[in-house]
Amino acid sequence: MSIHLTAAPRAGSLKTWLAAPVPASRLQARAQQIWRAIWRLRSNTSALFGFAIILLLLLMAIFAPLIATHDIYAQDLSARLQPPSRAHFFGTDELGRDIFSRIVFGARITLYIAILTAAIAAPVGLIVGTTAGYLGGWVDIVLMRIVDVFLAFPSLVLALAFVAALGPGIENSVIAISLASWPPIARLARAETLTIRKSDYVAAARLQGASSWQIIRSDIVPMCIPSVVVRITLNMAAIILTAAGLGFLGLGAQPPSPEWGAMLSTGREFMLTSWWIAAIPGCSILLASLAFNLFGDGLRDILDPRHG
Amino acid sequence: MTSLVVARARLARTKRQNGVLRFAASVGRTTVSIAATLLGLVTLTFFIGRLLPLDPVIAILGDNVSQEAYDTMYRKLGLDQPLIVQYGLYLKNALSFDFGDALTSGRPVLEDIARVFPATIELATVAVVIGTGIGIPMGVLSAMYRDSLIDHVVRMIGLIGYSTPNFWLGLMGLTVFYASLGWVSGPGRVDFAYEFTIEPGTGFLLIDTALQGQWEAFRNVVSHIVLPASILSFGALAYISRMTRSFMIEQLGQEYVITARVKGMSWARTVWVHAFRNVAVQVVTVVALSYAFLLEGAVLTETVFAWPGFGRYLTNALLAGDMNAVVGCTLLIGIIFVAINLLTDLLYRIFDPRTR
Numbered sequence: 001m002s003i004h005l006t007a008a009p010r011a012g013s014l015k016t017w018l019a020a021p022v023p024a025s026r027l028q029a030r031a032q033q034i035w036r037a038i039w040r041l042r043s044n045t046s047a048l049f050g051f052a053i054i055l056l057l058l059l060m061a062i063f064a065p066l067i068a069t070h071d072i073y074a075q076d077l078s079a080r081l082q083p084p085s086r087a088h089f090f091g092t093d094e095l096g097r098d099i100f101s102r103i104v105f106g107a108r109i110t111l112y113i114a115i116l117t118a119a120i121a122a123p124v125g126l127i128v129g130t131t132a133g134y135l136g137g138w139v140d141i142v143l144m145r146i147v148d149v150f151l152a153f154p155s156l157v158l159a160l161a162f163v164a165a166l167g168p169g170i171e172n173s174v175i176a177i178s179l180a181s182w183p184p185i186a187r188l189a190r191a192e193t194l195t196i197r198k199s200d201y202v203a204a205a206r207l208q209g210a211s212s213w214q215i216i217r218s219d220i221v222p223m224c225i226p227s228v229v230v231r232i233t234l235n236m237a238a239i240i241l242t243a244a245g246l247g248f249l250g251l252g253a254q255p256p257s258p259e260w261g262a263m264l265s266t267g268r269e270f271m272l273t274s275w276w277i278a279a280i281p282g283c284s285i286l287l288a289s290l291a292f293n294l295f296g297d298g299l300r301d302i303l304d305p306r307h308g
Numbered sequence: 309m310t311s312l313v314v315a316r317a318r319l320a321r322t323k324r325q326n327g328v329l330r331f332a333a334s335v336g337r338t339t340v341s342i343a344a345t346l347l348g349l350v351t352l353t354f355f356i357g358r359l360l361p362l363d364p365v366i367a368i369l370g371d372n373v374s375q376e377a378y379d380t381m382y383r384k385l386g387l388d389q390p391l392i393v394q395y396g397l398y399l400k401n402a403l404s405f406d407f408g409d410a411l412t413s414g415r416p417v418l419e420d421i422a423r424v425f426p427a428t429i430e431l432a433t434v435a436v437v438i439g440t441g442i443g444i445p446m447g448v449l450s451a452m453y454r455d456s457l458i459d460h461v462v463r464m465i466g467l468i469g470y471s472t473p474n475f476w477l478g479l480m481g482l483t484v485f486y487a488s489l490g491w492v493s494g495p496g497r498v499d500f501a502y503e504f505t506i507e508p509g510t511g512f513l514l515i516d517t518a519l520q521g522q523w524e525a526f527r528n529v530v531s532h533i534v535l536p537a538s539i540l541s542f543g544a545l546a547y548i549s550r551m552t553r554s555f556m557i558e559q560l561g562q563e564y565v566i567t568a569r570v571k572g573m574s575w576a577r578t579v580w581v582h583a584f585r586n587v588a589v590q591v592v593t594v595v596a597l598s599y600a601f602l603l604e605g606a607v608l609t610e611t612v613f614a615w616p617g618f619g620r621y622l623t624n625a626l627l628a629g630d631m632n633a634v635v636g637c638t639l640l641i642g643i644i645f646v647a648i649n650l651l652t653d654l655l656y657r658i659f660d661p662r663t664r
Contacts, residue, residue, distance in 0.1 A: 149348030152348075152349055157641050160622070161638045164625075165357070165631075249623055278480070286473065289472075293470055
């Protein structure tokens with residue numbers, strides 16, 4: 001006991017608290033886990049690069065009104081299709097709107113769709129997958145059949161069909177993409193659950209009289225979270241591409257909204273003469289998607305080494 | 309002595325029979341699960357069709373119709389029936405691939421799909437050939453020279469392939485290779501001048517023109533397909549090279565590789581002949597799966613390249629609110645997906661003795 005005490009020479013120092021060999025509280029254990037994860041992430045350059053871009057996008061989205069140099073809806077027909085210059089960093093579009101400002105505000109829409117979809121799909125998939133895996137029997141058969149049916153469609157086609165039925169718009173794309181993205185998560189969570197449902201600690205919880213729901217909630221779900229987080233981060237890259245695709249087809253965000261896919265779709269007529277009008281929104285989509293892929297890969301190495 | 313031989317023969321027969329029984333049981337299980345999935349597909353598409361905010365009667369007859377005509381059509385579509393009866397009717401029609409008439413063309417949806425499908429198959433096939441031809445060597449090289457510059461470049465290309473919106477790449481490709489450099493032909497499957505000289509045959513223009521000996525038209529078709537197919541193949545290439553790499557890394561860590569090297573076999577021969585043979589089945593299944601995903605990518609690529617295929621048909625149907633066509637296309641893609649998955653599963657069982 002006294003050894004541990006002497007191992008922490010300066011009580012109250014955050015660094016020693018985080019480096020303590022035996023955590024004294026649950027809070028300290030959690031903090032140490034996160035600290036170690038960050039420490040390992042630091043050596044992964046590509047993951048850090050991805051994280052930096054995500055951070056940049058988030059800041060851009062939050063402070064969009066401060067960063068944007070022009071009104072994103074203001075048309076100026078005397079200054080249409082201007083190439084990038086000091087007045088317009090990324091040039092202007094066919095209606096003379098400033099592309100830089102529209103890209104900045106577009107980050108809001110992209111992140112809004114990606115985060116909201118992840119926030120819907122991850123919990124739904126997690127609950128369905130853990131329930132199916134833990135309860136087994138006919139519950140498992142029925143739930144996994146449903147998952148198989150959803151997985152039988154490519155996600156873009158499924159999202160397209162739902163958007164066609166629900167009508168175009170950002171909220172409907174979120175619903176449509178969520179409907180198409182929860183099944184892989186459910187399958188992942190089920191596979192994880194199957195490997196831990198026979199563990200001793202689960203048996204111990206059951207012997208203490210915990211109900212199935214309690215066990216799923218407090219013993220199974222937390223164990224599945226790391227791999228689900230990794231998967232949803234990688235999924236966000238795909239979600240961004242799907243959302244942009246819907247916008248491009250005219251089924252997602254509607255003009256004059258500065259959604260990147262919709263900007264590409266309206267700009268395509270002019271791209272032969274004005275390359276920036278198509279190149280810049282496309283690069284933004286690519287960069288955002290790449291960032292989530294890089295960061296997700298890095299997270300996988302840290303949180304989920306089995307599948308790395 | 310003889311009795312021992314007889315007993316052995318009997319034991320072998322029982323073992324064989326058990327094997328046959330087990331195989332039959334697994335085929336039976338697979339059949340049931342496929343039937344259940346297909347039923348689910350039909351049910352899901354039924355509900356997608358039901359979600360439609362448009363009034364299907366008005367979609368067919370237009371806005372200004374008499375109440376009488378409206379009611380007749382309403383009954384004809386079975387909309388006055390309870391939902392469960394409508395579902396039964398839908399199921400019956402779906403089983404005979406009758407999705408009704410497409411509103412935009414006035415023809416049965418299945419006929420429309422049969423007309424546009426060859427264009428998509430042709431595009432996806434060329435794309436998968438390109439993706440496989442480049443992706444597999446990339447993956448193997450990457451595994452051979454792990455953590456070298458080649459490996460990093462291959463992995464970066466893979467990541468970019470996963471992250472690039474292929475419709476945007478299509479637009480950029482058109483700008484650069486068609487508009488600026490003039491290396492390839494523009495949108496569409498073939499120049500207008502050739503459109504009527506090619507006699508209808510298989511529907512695959514590359515094959516038709518070659519069979520008819522129209523080499524000028526053939527070259528034109530090639531110059532039209534090469535850009536969209538390359539761009540479509542990028543995602544497949546990323547997937548194939550990434551999976552090949554991880555399969556190969558696993559194999560190259562095995563002891564037989566060291567043995568082969570110790571016995572003096574060249575590195576190239578060890579990798580390509582011995583190790584690659586062991587991952588061949590896995591790679592083939594990956595290629596088959598990527599073929600399925602190419603059909604998904606085709607939806608956007610075809611829109612960009614005005615490619616008269618399945619994807620563009622689906623997009624136009626979506627924009628026109630033509631729900632019969634949308635449901636038909638969606639169901640058909642689902643069926644193709646299930647079929648490809650089944651096929652890869654079978655491939656595994658036939659060619660990989662370890663799964664038996």
